[in-house]
Amino acid sequence: MPGFVGHTIGNSIVLVGTTAVMASQGWSLADIAAVDAGIVVANFVLSPDLDLFNSRSMDDWGWMRIFWWPYAKMVKHRDAMHTPLLGTLVRWLYMAVVLSIVIVPIAIILRRMNFSMTFKGDAEDIVWYLGYVADLLLGATLADTMHYALDLVTTRLKRLVPRRYRERYARYAQNHYDRDHRLARARGFIPEGEQR
Numbered sequence: 001m002p003g004f005v006g007h008t009i010g011n012s013i014v015l016v017g018t019t020a021v022m023a024s025q026g027w028s029l030a031d032i033a034a035v036d037a038g039i040v041v042a043n044f045v046l047s048p049d050l051d052l053f054n055s056r057s058m059d060d061w062g063w064m065r066i067f068w069w070p071y072a073k074m075v076k077h078r079d080a081m082h083t084p085l086l087g088t089l090v091r092w093l094y095m096a097v098v099l100s101i102v103i104v105p106i107a108i109i110l111r112r113m114n115f116s117m118t119f120k121g122d123a124e125d126i127v128w129y130l131g132y133v134a135d136l137l138l139g140a141t142l143a144d145t146m147h148y149a150l151d152l153v154t155t156r157l158k159r160l161v162p163r164r165y166r167e168r169y170a171r172y173a174q175n176h177y178d179r180d181h182r183l184a185r186a187r188g189f190i191p192e193g194e195q196r
């Protein structure tokens with residue numbers, strides 16, 4: 001696995017490439033921004049590596065990682081949810097459900113207080129918004145495809161490297177991991193002795 005930095009570099013290339021292609025095809029600025037937002041969110045927030053409860057993607061969620069605990073428990077690392085599109089849709093739907101668990105009670109309370117929240121637009125507006133949802137998902141799918149491709153390529157490359165070099169690298173990576181995660185471990189986020 002290329003790790004967080006590797007994936008972020010890969011997705012930066014996706015971001016620049018997608019923006020260039022869409023701009024050359026005359027897409028509107030709003031559409032381009034929505035696709036780009038999908039790429040950014042897929043990289044930093046709804047990453048395929050959320051199935052690793054101790055991954056960098058998880059650390060960024062802070063105490064809110066509790067929301068992802070059921071997901072990480074259900075999904076084994078690099079399982080079906082690591083594949084683009086399927087995994088992308090499941091993660092975004094999961095997020096939508098989590099958000100609605102938070103938002104719906106607030107909406108009910110507001111309604112009790114006679115605060116009107118009804119949608120005043122017509123059907124055309126809904127279609128218009130759905131277009132942006134599609135843009136977001138397209139961007140996220142592109143980013144997750146890059147993530148998957150990088151995972152595959154680096155796994156293949158790793159097998160080509162002689163074992164002793166691989167072990168040396170593993171020690172080096174572990175040292176880095178230990179140093180970077182000492183703080184998280186001190187805060188009790190990572191159980192003692194647990195390794196990635």
Ligand SMILES: [Zn+2]
Binds near residue numbers: 048
């Ligand atoms: Zn991965």
